[in-house]
Amino acid sequence: DQQVKQNSPSLSVQEGRISILNCDYTNSMFDYFLWYKKYPAEGPTFLISISSIKDKNEDGRFTVFLNKSAKHLSLHIVPSQPGDSAVYFCAAFSGGGADGLTFGKGTHLIIQP
């Protein structure tokens, strides 16, 4: 049973436009969410995170939005650049638990020139 879902396996966006990656979760105990970026043959690299007490966190071109009532979060990348082409994983954590991160299956973002 997938507790973190990324329903879009891939997303194609034109360079300079906004990329929006979506993530849904089912476990209401999750209270911390992270986005990781992964290039082929490399490990996931931390991108941005958000605590459940917030609804928005911004870091440069990257913004994560959290809607707790809908159990939904999204990652916005503005403007999208060719180097953003990668697989993006949504991950969730339950503070006080020892289960590590629970990951979604990832969304492959392709930035087109």
Add this chain to the structure above:
Amino acid sequence: DTAVSQTPKYLVTQMGNDKSIKCEQNLGHDTMYWYKQDSKKFLKIMFSYNNKELIINETVPNRFSPKSPDKAHLNLHINSLELGDSAVYFCASSRQLTSGQETQYFGPGTRLLVL
């Protein structure tokens, strides 16, 4: 100055063999993890290890055993390898286990292929 390193990067072996994957972190972190990414690209926690306390994920077969010689290392030993063990294994580390505020840093992965 790699933060989390794994060796080997690629491992091809026969069914039934025993193999180990090494992981080292130079971040001074207290907690280390092993994740498995299967053919469906799903990343799943296997173990977390904090200050000599091993927390075992119940779905992991006991053929898998993590070994930590010191705080900076968490090696993964696999006995009697099976075809289904073929996957990419990622090591990760973080400062704390339960705060929920600590980012995990990942190694580059070890691609295991069991023939």
